[in-house]
Amino acid sequence: MEIPRDVYDVLADTRTVIAGDRVQIPFELGSALYKRVNNLLKEIGGRWDGRKAVRAHVFPFPVEEFMRACLATREFPSRYEQGWYPTPPRVVDEVLAHAGIRQGVSVLEPSAGTGSIVDPAVECGGIVDCVEIDERRIHILRERGTARQVIGADFLELDPLDCEDGYQRVVMNPPFSAAVRHVTHALGFLDDDGTLVAVMPRTVLLSGDPATVEFRELIALADGTFAPLPDESFAPSGTKVPAVLLVVDAERGGPLPTHGWLRRQPRQLDLFALA
Ligand SMILES: C[S@@+](CC[C@H](N)C(=O)[O-])C[C@H]1O[C@@H](n2cnc3c(N)ncnc32)[C@H](O)[C@@H]1O
Incomplete structure (x- = not known):
């Protein structure tokens, strides 16, 4: 699924830190854009950790390489496309x-x-x-x-x-x-x-x-x-x-x-x- 242009611009911004298991956006976003960025990061598997020492989206896998590949193609695998619905x-x-x-x-x-x-x-x-x-x-x-x-x-x-x-x-x-x-x-x-x-x-x-x-x-x-x-x-x-x-x-x-x-x-x- 295509990464929306404005979300792409945030993730590809040189100030955004994508390293290890985290994505950290150290600058202010308007609430509508924040919501869209947050939704995409959640869809990819991230979870917002608001603790002072973290303040980042944290992923249960090394996100850096994965995110670089998504940014290179401007696409990400949506859970819908992959049929990713965990069994309750x-x-x-x-x-x-x-x-x-x-x-x-x-x-x-x-x-x-x-x-x-x-x-x-x-x-x-x-x-x-x-x-x-x-x-x-x-x-x-x-x-x-x-x-x-x-x-x-x-x-x-x-x-x-x-x-x-x-x-x-x-x-x-x-x-x-x-x-x-x-x-x-x-x-x-x-x-x-x-x-x-x-x-x-x-x-x-x-x-x-x-x-x-x-x-x-x-x-x-x-x-x-x-x-x-x-x-x-x-x-x-x-x-x-x-x-x-x-x-x-x-x-x-x-x-x-x-x-x-x-x-x-x-x-x-x-x-x-x-x-
Ligand atoms: C409906 S989810 C179920 C996941 C898991 N069985 C559970 O019960 O939580 C389907 C899973 O199949 C994986 N999947 C989709 N196509 C696949 C394929 N061709 N080979 C192996 N896994 C695949 C998806 O990535 C997703 O994790």
């Missing part, structure tokens, strides 16, 4: 109640944000690997140090067969704009007797888009369920998008294209290599 604690409880994570169970969280699901899954005893695309949130996840592995990558680009084993549980709240793609891809990381629990937009129940219809059919074949979450479940994260909870159990020989299923497919012969 009540929804996390619901996810975990269905996932049944116990001591030593392997878990994948493939769109991990800052770890709203990761941390409680670890508290349940899960051995959690997670994936996140955004460098700020990757930094936060690594700092927290709760997951066994934090993979900084586009999950949709990862090949399930690069993992030796499937995961016993996949728990996820993917970006809603591409939820069906994310969940379908995540099935390839699921163990043959694993369980996948995903928060998805309620439109997945109604959409006539061919990929969504095919997805619903697949889930029905596997006896999966979509349970509506209460309206306003995501209000604490700033959105009213209605959501459902998908719970589906895999089984060997079942219809889901799990990690084991992918492993069992014959390798495609490169016939042209023989020519």
Whole structure:
């Protein structure tokens, strides 16, 4: 999203200090402009710390390089574009109640944000690997140090067969704009007797888009369920998008294209290599 001209001028002003985890603006702004600058810094992940010794927007990641890149392109990644809506604690409880994570169970969280699901899954005893695309949130996840592995990558680009084993549980709240793609891809990381629990937009129940219809059919074949979450479940994260909870159990020989299923497919012969 484009950085508005007047906000850009404030951030690029030579008096503005952008260093470490802080952005400090040591000059007066009119209240309307201050509000716009504050909104953008909050959107990027900053929080105003008004203590005398600080008086700056403080970020939970090193903001300097990130901000320089934004200023160079005059754009910033908005949370809306990235589908960045942390899972509220009540929804996390619901996810975990269905996932049944116990001591030593392997878990994948493939769109991990800052770890709203990761941390409680670890508290349940899960051995959690997670994936996140955004460098700020990757930094936060690594700092927290709760997951066994934090993979900084586009999950949709990862090949399930690069993992030796499937995961016993996949728990996820993917970006809603591409939820069906994310969940379908995540099935390839699921163990043959694993369980996948995903928060998805309620439109997945109604959409006539061919990929969504095919997805619903697949889930029905596997006896999966979509349970509506209460309206306003995501209000604490700033959105009213209605959501459902998908719970589906895999089984060997079942219809889901799990990690084991992918492993069992014959390798495609490169016939042209023989020519
Ligand atoms: C709806 S938020 C949920 C975050 C986290 N699962 C939680 O429960 O709080 C979706 C997250 O997916 C990340 N994301 C979006 N596209 C992704 C991709 N292709 N690969 C990995 N992560 C992605 C976003 O950066 C964002 O942090």
